[in-house]
Amino acid sequence: MRDAFVRTLIALANEDKNIELITADLGFGVLKPFWEQLPDQFTNAGIAEQNMTSVAAGMALEGKNVFTYSIGNFPTLRCLEQIRNDCAYHRANVKIVCIGGGFAYGNLGMSHQATEDLAILRALPDVVVMAPADQAEAKACTRALAGYSGTAYLRLGRGGEKRIHQDISQFRIGKAVKITDGQRVAVCSTGAIFEEVEGACEILLNKGYQPAVYTFPTVKPLDEEVIREIAGDFELIVTCEEHNIIGGFGSAVAEVLAEMHKKKARLLRIGIKDQYAAKVGSQTYLRQQYKLDALSISRRIMEELL
């Protein structure tokens, strides 16, 4: 996914010389093609996320289209106030890119995990929040954000998330993507956890269920139209995210549902149950431990549908 991002950004930056990429000294190997091909549009700001983010704001106010880059929760929580005051409040054209949303850097420990970022960035006015599910969505999000003027957050997985979509037609910021139609239950997810959701849906199909499946590459602005539509059609809406259960994608969906006068669907939110990952292990292991793997997700949905 990060390679899809870098490839896409290189193509865009070749066309638009105002595109700038700044890293806080991360991206060894990954960003090399960018700095080799476009050295004048690349900056290593050092291990200094606060300065990097305000520098990006200053550059954006001078007409640059700036992407900041780091991993885990460094590009967001480490420099949150710089995003709030200097980027968002000025509507500065800064795109904050995180590699390794959720448990992607699982075995590196809690310090490197981004599990509250969606909630916290979503709470900032004038910040678009995106979390693509696969390489195709990552490419589409990158293109869309390069063409968007304002502050945005792009949460990417780390590496080899498989490609689920072919190229997505009519991709737009703020629009959900329908994967399959179904009955009784609609499963909605954001970000790279989609690979587990896909596995869960296969299990559900084998058990005789027919889940409808949507991805939400944009968490904010949320596609409320799709939420309202499926709330009338299905008996259960499931949200799934590799993120704390408080404040993220599930909460955003809950906010829409709570204000609807008439709806059929009830809501099941699947996420990390308000805890830090103190256990050590790979992303796959941690997803199992914190009930975010395909099997756990499918079980939880079936319990709800009994």
Next chain:
Amino acid sequence: MNKWNSQQLAWKIRRHGIEMTHRSGGSHIGAVLSVADIMAVLYADVLQYRPKEPDWEERDRFILSKGHAGASVYAALAECGFFDPEELTTHDQDGSRLSGHVSHYLPGIDFSTGSLGHGLSAACGMAYALKKDGKPGRVFTVLGDGECDEGSVWEAVLFANHFRLNNLIAVIDHNHMQSLDFQENTLEMEDFGAKWRAFGWHVLEINGNEQGELKAAFETAEERRRETPHKPVVIIANTIKGCGVSFMENDILWHYRFPHDGWEYDCAVLELHQVKPNGVEDPYTPDGIKNPETPTEADDIYKDHTFTYTWNTSYPEQMRRAKAASGSSFGMWGQKGEKEV
């Protein structure tokens, strides 16, 4: 051609600052008074701008990083033609454009500040982008010395040198005080200029309440950045917090306190009237104040309000490292400060 010379503009900034905080009950008059000469010289003699075209591409950019001294830049902008000086009386009021800390929703403001430690980084970003594009504008920013407690300032100091931002000029309003106490009693700064030099900057240390020294420093800064197109310049402008109103000078009380009705307002205005330059009028009290109130022995004046004055711990080291010099009766604060033995 500016309407005011720097002497006149500095007086206007001080007079507006007293009035704005008096009417609104707003804080930070001490910082407005310390930075007034820096702001006046910048807007009267240094910055390139067009008041009727605030976004003019070739202007010099300016960021007041110590956003709590917002009243000083509001007053400078108004007096230099960006908006009607009458609007200054709305400072801090409901519906005003003039928030306590600097807001870019006002013509002439390039960047909103208020949370300390952001302005130098943003200035770096502007200078970096301008330099990349070969554009002529310079970027000026004014920081507080207390602001340099923020680690992000030093991230920016590293960045500016590394990227050789010779189109960036930082000024420190080094008034030696911060929120609760003298800087040396808060987080000891030791040799401030040496810190910046060690980070690679050109350092000019001057008296920041002497406009002649300020003008010379800005000229030197311009020469230095041309001679050696490698280094950003910092002017460490030693100032006096509350400068221009004797009972506010070096008294930490006036970081937050505003001039109240009675002797505080009357004496502040009268002191300013004693040094009013030719050619400026006071829009608020044009003839001074008849029958002014004066402080009595019961009033809180010329006292030491620093927190270390009454903070007596059993910690082994002495942390009260600078003499309290609250109030002008204790004498002016020396440029290097006096160390308590």
